[in-house]
């Protein structure tokens with residue numbers, strides 16, 4: 736008894752397998768698009784880079800959002816002296832008494848026309864700066880996604896991607912391919928997704944692991960794409976080999 740191959744499948748099976756593989760392929764492209772647009776601008780440079788990934792998990796610990804804004808996009812709204820005043824306050828730990836005496840007057844004068852609570856509602860994506868508590872929110876060091884968020888994201892990813900890989904791999908088992916190559920392609924994305932998610936946590940500890948995130952994430956994609964394309968091709972184009980009569 737030879738192993739079952741795509742050319743043994745009924746037309747219903749071929750349609751089911753093809754539809755599933757195409758759906759998963761489109762879903763994967765959507766996930767990539769979302770990943771690109773949501774992480775692309777973390778480091779303020781256009782395009783998705785390893786740096787963006789590092790900042791997502793590790794954060795930007797060299798400073799606060801407030802300082803980054805004052806040196807970057809908001810620098811036009813403040814004089815160098817006023818900025819030095821605010822930065823000194825940040826460096827000193829940002830307590831309330833010093834805020835009231837030295838920072839609040841500057842913010843009232845220079846920033847509230849755009850950063851008051853009412854204005855903020857109008858524009859959306861702008862942090863309100865009209866109270867000590869609100870300013871504190873942009874005055875803490877950015878340490879990236881919280882551990883709780885990472886745990887939440889990783890269980891969704893592990894379970895969801897595990898099932899998708901199972902579905903795609905289950906179909907791919909019917910492909911005609913060198914046994915070692917096939918087994919490798921089936922196992923690779925499972926190992927890579929575990930490495931990827933482990934690396935999220937490691938990146939929180941040391942940003943150098945952002946490379947592991949990118950490489951293992953890429954391997955998951957490559958292995959999935961290979962399985963999908965090989966399966967789809969063989970489902971529709973691989974003919975059953977001619978077998979001599981006496982073996983048929």
Ligand code: HEC
Pocket residue numbers: 800801804805808809812813842845846847848849850858860861862873
């Ligand atoms: C003319 C309107 C305007 C003024 C004045 C202004 N801002 Fe902004 N600010 C914005 C807008 C719009 C955004 C959101 C878009 C962006 O990040 O560029 C923003 C974003 C920010 C952010 C968030 C940046 C981030 O990390 O996403 C901070 C912090 C900030 N402003 C601080 C200030 C401070 C401090 C001042 C006063 C010195 C100030 N802004 C003056 C319009 C203004």
